[in-house]
Amino acid sequence: MSIFLSIFKKKIGYALSAITSIIFVYYGITIGNIYGYFFIISGLVWLFSSIFSIFYDTYGKWLSPLFITSILGMAIALTARTYIEFLAGWEIMTIPAYAIIGLNRKLDSPAFIFMGFGELSTILIFAGFIYAYTTSNSFYFTALDTYIPLIVITFGFMIKMGIFPFLVTEWLPIAHGNSPANASAILSATMTLVAAYGIVKMMLLSPDIPILGYILMGIGGFSIFFGALYAYISEHVKGLLAFSTIENNGAILSAIGVYMTYPTKTIAEFALDVIVTFAFAHSIAKTGLFMISGTVEGEALSKLKIIRNKLGEIGGILLASSMSGLLPNIGGVATWSLLESLFMEAYILHSTLSSISIITGSVIAMGEGFASAAMIKFISYTQVFKGITGKSAKITIFSIIGFVILILGSLSYLLFRNFIYGVPSLGIPNGFIIISEYSSGKIFGDISPFYVLILIVVFSLLTLGIFGKPKVRKTNTWNNGIKPREEYTAFAFANNIRLMLSKLLRTEIKGDSLETSTDIFWKVMYYIAKKYVSFSRRLARSYMNSSISWYIIYMILAFILITILVVIL
Amino acid sequence: MRRLIGQLGKFCLYSDTYFEGTCPHIENEEIANSPYGAFNFTYGPSAGGLFESVGIDINTFGEYIRNIKVNPNYKKREIRILDKSIEDAILYIERINAAFSASHVISFLSAIDKISESDIDSDVLNLRILQIEMERIRNNLFVIERLVESAGFQVPLYQLQYLIENVNRKIGKLFGHRYFFGVNSVRKININDPKVDFTGIEREFKTIYEDIIENRIFIDRLQGNGIIKDERSIGPAARAAGFYYDARIEDEFLPYKDFDFKISTYNSADAFGRLIVRSEEIFESLRIISQIKVKSKEYKIKVNDGEGIGRVESPSGDSAYFVKVNNGKVVNIDLLSPSSINIELFSKSMVKNIFTDFSFNWESFGIWISEVGVRFI
């Protein structure tokens, strides 16, 4: 109903969708199983983006109905109990998104690319579902006894998450980068969440297949590295965030991979909690970050028009630090737990296969380094150092999200139900430490986000109490003796990596510009696609050769084929 | 073989002659306007890494240098030299640049001698060669010390500083002043103590030199850095590129042909080549010095009215003065300093390198801003 209303009056539509999101969150809390978390996450994201959209939407009449319809599609997909419902929801989710992207720019290619890859993933999912149907004879999601649907469907969902091996790290940033900020938020945060949800659902219903787990771990690790690297060198304010989405989806995929390899029951349970935590951390923080990108004017990081205030700075820093994997935010918990699970697996397995998890862990650590740098770059150039001070409702909203992230960090104990501990002798009562166990009773490591927060606050207050308010003297900048004239651009910030990894990024310095090709894989893919196109053209020409006699032969052949099929079946 | 040196006042100076008019201008390829992400990075005028005050604007999009503009006019001084007597003018010329003081004064005096009547005693000319070569030794050691300092190479840094101080003390003992102030005048050359011995410098420098060029890490910072192979280059920069350019063999005025020495060249045209050339020159200069007998000398000279051009090979290249005398007073004077040409070469050679290459390249040219930012009034 909110869809119809939104066509007439945008703000009411958004408000209604916000209210329904709250209902969705409640539903998630009460449902009790692991899927409930996904509902909670999605509900929160939709709530925040709808409220944000009230202030943000200055586009035409088309944005709000499409926005809300896409949310509807996602909700249907998440609550689907049959394959058909899921697919319906999937399509309802995708088509308005395509429309948003297309109408935003009146550019066709980002939308087409989005649509093309969306349909490719739909085909794979559809094929997987058909196979599942044929083996289980039911349209409902039930336990299966073959893992083939899982494999096919996983690859289908992976495309939607923009993961590396499909050599298509480019399409997601193009698509997400070309839509308005509120739509980008729901695309990045929840559309990819639905994909993760899909894989998890199928995974829990299918038998074990460890080899797929290792493959996913490796792919996930690689995506983290490359997603983070491209995020760091990106100059597009939304493109940077889109690459960061790829990076985080890679992390979720790695966690899924750990679960699939099922080293011990404890580690597998831990891995499931990792998936949920990462989903929380990424979706909510990414929503906030996209809102930041919606509060600034312009798209090139080095040339933005910004309004900012103290609240925005704090909120922005909280969001960015969560995405960089720092405690006490939930992002820190997520990164820690992912690395713990990988290293625990390596420890347990004691075989050559453990090298895969160690290598993945190391690659992830490298990627996190780039992710931190990318977040620092993003937040410095959008909220912390530049721009005019001013008030804005949009800023308030994402700052609220920033604080939510902080609180979630302290609440993350709830996500790790079976893994909490306490050391009363140190003053930490039971329930405030998250531990990683690899089999019952054997502890590998631990952290305590709530206590980190407490200690930060306590020590700050202590310092303030002992030393008093800091004495501040305002003075002119020393710039070699003359007035400061220049500003360090965002482009220059990341240029050291563009030059150092010039072979990997194909950096080219031309007379008046420096360019990198952000996807060497895309060139390969494009090459294959071109070859395929020319092959199919030749093939088509060979048999569709405008000769009546051949067409008659085709018709006769088709007739015979259909007759045979009918007879057999 | 004639080569073009540069613009000296209203003349264009060549290695064997000069013409009135402006030198043929080479069009600098204009770098396009600032592309996306590029900005101007300020270095100087007052910064710890720069020896003198000079404003350097580096256009970059991060790490990579697209273009450099050197502004030597922050410490521009006006030298009130016109209508002063020749003796008074020498006071000013000495203090244009202390490091090249002997080269400046002697090239000024060469210009004066060209419009005078008497023949100059060969002993006096030998003493002039002595001063220039001692200055060359000290300056080349200083350039190498700056290169080693940029690399953070502490042991040779202090060894070279020790050597430079020793050379300075020897100069101070021989001539009474470490930078040749008050040594040259129109009638005599002041000697303080003729018994000063320069042996020992060669052995000491040889050990340091051979050690630093064996160090792979240090050499890596210099090789491929600041490559410039330009026909209009001068001094060690030209000789490092393989050009056999040296005013000592081109200008007949000072009797270098009486001495046994050779011009050092190299073939790499980068900062490393300039290091090698300067080091070899130290050995050659020591050889020249060992062939000169020092004794104080007075001589008679009658200066007419007229104009003349004097040129010497200063430690960083050709240094030339155009002087016009009327009634014993200097009425017109122009200076072609080697640093003004070296700044152009440096700017061209710095493009396409990165920030960390900057200080090595800058020091390897031996640029002194104090001789560029002067105006004679």
Place this chain on the structure above:
Amino acid sequence: MDIGSWGEIYMNWFLKGLKKGIKTEKFPKTNPIDIAPWSTELNGSGNVNCPTKAIDNGSWNSERCIYCRRCYPLYSPTGNIDIFKVNKKNNIFRRSFYVYPIDIGTCGGCNLELKLISSPQYDMTRFGIFFTNTPRHADALIIMGIMTEGMKEPLLNAYEAMPEPKLIIALGVCAISGGILGTGSQIKPDVIIPGCPPNPYTILKALIEAKGDKE
């Protein structure tokens, strides 16, 4: 290259350094060893035509002398290097004295002589004297050269960028009185080191006294 030969190379430099021995002189505890005469105190009598009016009524004014030697032989150098004046000093710098040199219009001579006090013969760091690259960390500002138009603003900015307590040191006759080429620095100095250029012995002794060490 294996670790062994890398180790050899570094040991090599260490041993080379050791082999050379200690070259630092015991100045200022002992007298200076080798001084260029025309950078020390001048003494004599009589009337001469000094181009900078440094000799007036038989007395020599160190703050104006550019050592052109025109007063010789009526006036001649004595070899005494104590020609500096410390009008203000601060004991707080006794153990650590960071100086920031600023060149406002030199001929390069003062820059060179100042740099040489870090050479092994003088070794300024044994007194706790160091050079710093920014005035924000500096205790003293060493001004060299005549006042030029272009450096007025940087000089003022450097002065304001320095935190209290600070000392202003004028190095060389150009910074003190302008010498023969111009006028001295705009900022009134606390420590005056005359010379054209001043001898490193003079500079070192002046800095030691300025930071509160009495030798």
